[in-house]
Amino acid sequence: MRASSRADARRTWWWATPRSGGIAALALVVAVLPLGFANGYFYDVAIQAGLNSIICVGLNLLIGYAGQISLGHAGFFALGAYGSALLAARYGWPPSLALVTAVAGVALVAYCVGRPILRLKGHYLAMATLGFGVIVSIVLANDDRLTGGPDGMQVPPFALAGYVARSDHAWYAIVGACLLAAVWLAQNLVESPTGRALRALHTSEVAAAIAGIDCPRHKVNVFVVSAVFAAAAGGLTAYYAGFITPSSASFVRSVELVTMVVFGGMASTFGAVVGATVLTVLPQALTVLKEYELAVFGALLMATMVFLPRGVVPTLSGLLQRGTR
Amino acid sequence: MGIIDRLRPATSLAGMVFALMVLGAGVAAAQEPIRIGSILSVTGPASFLGDPEQKTLEMYVERLNAAGGVIGRKLQLTIYDDGGDAEKARTFTKRLIEQDKVDVIVGGSTTGTTMAAIPLVEQAQIPFISLAGAVGIIEPVKKWVFKTPHTDRMACEKIFADMRERKLVKVALISGTGGFDKSMRAECLKVAGRYGIEIVADETYGAADSDMTAQLTKIKATPGLQAVLNAGFGQGPVIVTRNYRQLGITVPLYQSHGVASKQFIKLAGDAAEGVRLPAAALLVAELLPDTDPQKAVVVAYKRDYEARYKSDVSTFGGHAYDGLMLVVDAIKRAGSTDKAKVRDAIENTHGYIGTGGVVNLSATDHLGLDLSAFRMLEVKNGDWALVK
Amino acid sequence: MSTLAVSGLTKTFGGVHAIEDLSFEIRAATVHSIIGPNGAGKTTLLNLLTGVYLPNAGSIRLDGRELTGAPVHAFAAAGIGRTFQNLQVFFNMSALDNVMTGRHLRERCGLLPALLHTPGLARAERESRERALGLLRFLGLEAYADACADAMPYGALKRLEIARALAGEPRMLLLDEPAAGLNPTEAAEIAGLIRRLAESGTTVVLVEHNMRLVMGVSDHILVLDYGRRLSEGTAAQVRDDPRVIEAYLGAVDTRVAGHA
């Protein structure tokens, strides 16, 4: 009875639910943040943090909720970026149509790749996804007549219905809106039968299957969703930066993305946002350290994971709850 | 009292920061420094470019300041390490322009990082001198973009001219998969025909590969092979050179200007004997005849760099030297750091003698070097020798 | 009316027969127990009946429909639910979410409605939640509804597994040692629950060591030994079968002797 009355309360105060409440808070942060921005450089870093957050929110569905590792998501990011860029630059498609087509294409690729390799488990899955990412980056670097090779290619600006997005403010608004949409979609998925199915198969695939959950189908689905998030962020990055190189598909970049998710906290959508933001901003702050930057960054990463093993957001919110109780 | 005690370090720190800001503002009002920004690939796969570039810039900014600065103002150098990543390079360029408010940018160690920065510097209208190789940086000419290193196309031309002289026609190409290698490979393929060179094999290797015998075995088996050209940098060309001798290939081996450093000879050892490559005069500073206009400049740079850093000079540090000195020269002539005036002054540079050659810039040529800037070198007895 | 028909079922592990040429039928709305000494192959049989293991030979049919070789979730979709001997609770979820996960088959699980949180899905979620809460009440777990599963006591987890299995509204429920680790009062509650389920039309397949429970609730008992059928029949028939007594005494299980 107690539980059902609590559920009623949730329905009344929609903004107090974890889903809507968190999104409202995030929207507020996104809206207020520019007040503290001194110049375009701040916007640039914020935009990159937003784009990384979009990828990580998707990747967290796969890693945090479904428990399936991917060390190849930079591959999907780069495919989204190059797909959008090539269709727009080489074939003269309208940028928005190119973006949508590229993302749809990546969804198809993710489906075809995910079907077979998601049968693998743990480190073997990590290796297989890593292999996929490496293949993408080599093909992008090698096919230089189409992609411009390792030195990258120029991308035309993003335009929609006559409006050309150039200014930092416009891009901040676009990326901010996309981030909110990404978080909303992800939170919806988490709190749906599909989300429960993902968490279930994370704990015990046998028990999940006994409950009637088609594990392979759900794994592939969430793999595709996370790839779509990465591809969309990739397409936006290409248009925003106006320039892309195959290093966006590199193994190092894939590892960086996973690190962001784990750093922020697995199975926490807002953890993914925090992880992506912190690890995007931190290197900018550490440039004052010059040659010590890499060592200090590595040490900070190690220390955080040793002392906050569940990631920043879950560990800290756990402490907070214990404190208020 | 506990709280106050705990807060004490914080308050004193805040006080110090405030004091520094006031002081800083006072100094700035007295004399605004000339702000030079730089994005370099100090770490990562292109660190062999960025590392000597950074060292060179730091050393000469220090020297210029010790000598009283330029037009009575001190130089302030801000360097960001992009690790060879174009995305980072773009953000750092933005940071230099918007946050650090630099007057001019020297840098972009690689073509990728340079290309990522170009849209921003063009938009912000800031003089930009790239230290990267590809010809695409200055072709077509972009108003605010210059570069100091010889292009990879020039390297190809120098090598092919030498081959033509030695009557070597059937040439195999082996290159790495990095940006430098791929770009040079593409340029060489483009200009080969003009020198009557026929590319009979075209192989590649990964940047971190440990053995290239498979590729070289294929090349060795190519009928009519007369010479091999390796475009690349880092340990790749060294391994190629060693594998080349291991397989007993006897036709001449040419390397690119990417390994133009004494370190190449040290690492490759005996296998390097007889290898030819095009390089700037810097590498053979002492061997230059006294009549050579570049001699004084390159000998001085070489001496300074090697004395300060106890390591062999490379032509890449020289590119940074040229970039910095071009800017300093232009600012002196412009008499201010007004961006448009400095840009015009750079474009009007004439007869500037740098480590890379004699630079004559114009509205249609933002590089200003010709083929004479390159010297053909050969490894003889463990050292460089000029090919006459 | 036959519900489940098993014929010639065989499963080997590295050449050892865990189940050997086993055939039997289970009739709808009855309580059918499977007993036997440790290592007789009871859990292996449950794994075969739920598709977790692929048999080396033989077939499993539910209402005449061939299920052999189908994936696990297809067995579930055909109406077979199950609990586990060693708990397989989703420890990263609340008790309520555990039960709602059990309703997976009864929910629409399209990807797009889930992403967009369509009104239809929201309505279905509310209904699902009510039903899950109802099941938690039915099993006396309503106090734990919002508790994370890893904070629940053992006995409650056992019942939570049953609630989760029931949430899928199975036609046949396989219970693997539901009374293990429970005190006599709790075991009696489980017995009452099993009877109620059978009366409401659910077929119950029970694997259990507690002979008082088995003898009290079963309509039909299958005795396994070394993967083969040792005996079969009503509680009285099995109890009086000399082969069964021998097998159990040989296996030094005093419980059956005590109750026999």
Next chain:
Amino acid sequence: MSAESLQFVAGGLTTGAIYALVALGFSIIFNASGVINFAQGEFVMIGGMSAATLFASGMALPVAIACAVGAAGIVGLMLAKFAVGRARRADVVTLIIITIGASMLLRGLAQIVWDKRIHALPSLSGHRPVELFGATILPQSLWVLAVTIAVVAMLSWFFGQTRLGKAMLATSYNRLAAELVGIDVRIVLLASFGLAAVLGAIAGVLIAPITFVSYDSGVMLGLKGFAAAILGGLGSFPGAVVGGLTLGLLESLAAGYLSSAYKDVIAFVVMLAVLLVMPGGILGARTSARV
């Protein structure tokens, strides 16, 4: 077989032996802790860099090698004691991120302690290539192969005969059971990191004369070593060797017969295909679901 194809095989064995030696380190740590140690490549780098700089400063080669191996071993022990060991109860993914942080830290320190240039180390027995049926191979590559085989033999003895080795093996099969019979899991973790670091350093010392060494040369070696360990079957020592040699041969043959530009793509595609047929690697354990 023609001399040409023999040369491809020789090249593949050269590369493959290097991968195998790195892969062995991955398997040791995986066995003891279930962790993929992304800093394994850095152990290799530390071995190579220490030996190269010590030798360059005038130390005798054997002494320089011994010091380098010792230094790497200490780094490995410290990584286990102060980082991985402290987060024992954390998720495996968290532990992996810790090793990623460690690899950054070690690389960052290496570029400060040493420099960013490429260093060389003299070969153990010269540069004169050994000729076999028309194919040539550098004597150093034969050293790498021989040491790899010797290391596998020693590891088999260590894990099969010694008390500590058996304890480590027991821990890999069942941590809880190992703890219950009184095995100190912390010691096992320390030993595995120490052993893997020593092995990595030996690899670094042997590889440096062939591929040279710089502060970031561990990244690619780590990646390929991980691939080799997975391909052969994670945790299996003969598997690491088989995986390493297979990967090296795949790359070399692909470069020789198909396309040198796409040799890595071909190698990875073949590897994915192998994993799909044998989801536990070539010599990996076959497990079936248990409930």
